[in-house]
Amino acid sequence: MATYVPVIGLEIHAELDTKTKMFCDCKNDPDEEHPNINVCPICLAHPGAMPTANKKAIESVIKVGMALQGDIPAVSKFDRKNYFYPDLPKAYQISQYDQPLVFGGVLKGVRLRRVHLEEDTGALTHENSKLQALNSKSDSSLVNFNRAGVPLMELVTEPDIRNADDAVAFAKELQLILRYLSVSYADMDRGQMRVEANVSLGKIHDGELVFGTKVEVKNINSFRAVHDAIEYELQRQRMVLEEGGEVKHETRGWNESSRETVSQRTKEEAHDYRYFPEPDLPPLDLSRFPLNDIKLSIPELPAQKRIRFAKEFDLSEPQADLLVSDPRLASHFEDSVSELMSEDNQNLAQEIKLLFNYLTSDLRGLMIENGIKFEELKITPENFADLVELISHNTVSSRSAKDILRSMMQTGADPHTVLKEQDLHQISDEEALLDVVRRVIETNVSAVSDFKNGKENALQFLVGKAMAELKGKGNPEVLQRMIRERT
Structure with missing residues (x-):
């Protein structure tokens, strides 16, 4: 043949x-x-x-x-x-x-x-x-x-x-x-x-x-x-x-x-x-x-930008490719990172990863859901970077961050204003969380037994129950530790 x-x-x-x-x-x-x-x-x-x-x-x-x-x-x-x-x-x-x-x-x-x-x-x-x-x-x-x-x-x-x-x-x-x-x-x-x-x-x-x-x-x-x-x-x-x-x-x-x-x-x-x-x-x-x-007038082209993004921001090849796939997405990412770099930031690497995840997943998801184009977006890079810092500093939980992001998209307000108006500060104080932790343990006996028998997903179930009672404002890491210590 x-x-x-x-x-x-x-x-x-x-x-x-x-x-x-x-x-x-x-x-x-x-x-x-x-x-x-x-x-x-x-x-x-x-x-x-x-x-x-x-x-x-x-x-x-x-x-x-x-x-x-x-x-x-x-x-x-x-x-x-x-x-x-x-x-x-x-x-x-x-x-x-x-x-x-x-x-x-x-x-x-x-x-x-x-x-x-x-x-x-x-x-x-x-x-x-x-x-x-x-x-x-x-x-x-x-x-x-x-x-x-x-x-x-x-x-x-x-x-x-x-x-x-x-x-x-x-x-x-x-x-x-x-x-x-x-x-x-x-x-x-x-x-x-x-x-x-x-x-x-x-x-x-x-x-x-x-x-x-x-x-x-x-x-x-x-x-x-x-x-x-x-x-x-x-x-x-x-x-x-x-x-x-x-x-x-x-x-x-x-x-x-x-x-x-x-x-x-x-x-x-x-x-x-x-x-x-x-x-x-x-x-x-x-x-x-x-x-x-x-x-x-020729700007940095996609191939050059992919290489620079991967090197400068420690991104994987697929991550850099995703950002570069839309010029407006790449621009919003880079402008937001610039805001994070404007001060002496000890958590920059972690915050860049957070920013990438919230930009490519949460923000883009909301834009698709609401039929909003980048040129219509009310969230500025400065405000988006501020939201990432609130998450990084454990000021807000992941769930509350999503609620803040949705409000920012609708009104264009900065995240600090939304945080204050909707009282979405993350609760990390153990004394404030103790009653909820005790109640979750007492009312979910079967999940507690499963966790004691080595089923780790039962712990996530218990944390989820606590977060639901706290309307998403509890610090999940603190809740997880408290439940471990009391079961």
Whole structure:
């Protein structure tokens, strides 16, 4: 049986976060609910309407290229890519062909071929349920041109990826970088980032990899779909070859319902699009752009931040990865740690671990529960650090800390104010706890017997009973010691 080598390349599109569209002054608003509102003669391709390139979009792509170690040429230009589709009002797309904004680069060991800039298409609605809601016939399609002309970055890799897991890891890291650079939200669920995979099976001949016939897979709208579409396509091609057939050079689409790729059309080549220079836009002299300023604006990138967080804050690799997975989460963590470090703190290492746990578990859990985004969060890093110190100094119990955190989220108050208003000080004084401890021991004879017979979980049960009577304000360590001493 022949041994095949998976050969995978990715083409990733990302809508850029600019105020206006690529070639006109229409608002770039992905949240606009009403169709065909953000349109004008330019993005609707009325005769005589002349485009003007969006400088911010160009600078955003240059920024991405620099962050990915790509080369920025002296001159770049736009080209017309000619094809017809209902969501393309001009019957051509302004894109870039042989002189993109970025050549080369590398990410996660995968070489980049190019990064270029183009305009997005409109959005078509085919689904019957949506058509019925819009009082439209089920056999029709509707087009919304709000998205037409939105700046769209396309990144093309070399075929260096060898499995579906690495393809997903690459796409996730690129998404994160785009967010750290503040050039795109890159939300796949909202179509702001889309992945196409070029998949083939090669063979090793005389020590060299010989590529097989490439198939392009489209309609991939989630990281799970990236993985499953590539896995399916590799398996499909392997079966075709092992049965003596030939893989067709074609474009296939990922069907989310049937979890398979389906043939769409014969794969187009560059000459099919009849590229030629865009006559209404002059070539871009990139030396006139603030290249040095753009380079200096590149922040610490995810890979660098992971390494620094692990080293500086004594975090494990998964912990650092979790924090870095969201730029706002990483920023809140680091700003909160800075507050802990502002004074001579003897318990800093312990408090950093506490802060990590409460931030990634309790706070994030409350945010998800209440549908709150980081930009809407009322808890400042200073107040969050204060809460961690209250826990560290045994001023409040873990249960009370959760109650304080919930109040802080609702009102934005500092933890000391909440602590005082709700009387949540932790009780550590043995005399104040003694009556409760005695009562718990006397009324839970079976659990006391179990503990005496070596069942440690019975002790936790007794502590829980005491904490319930104290409404979560008792010091669990003191309660545990007192119960041990009296049983």
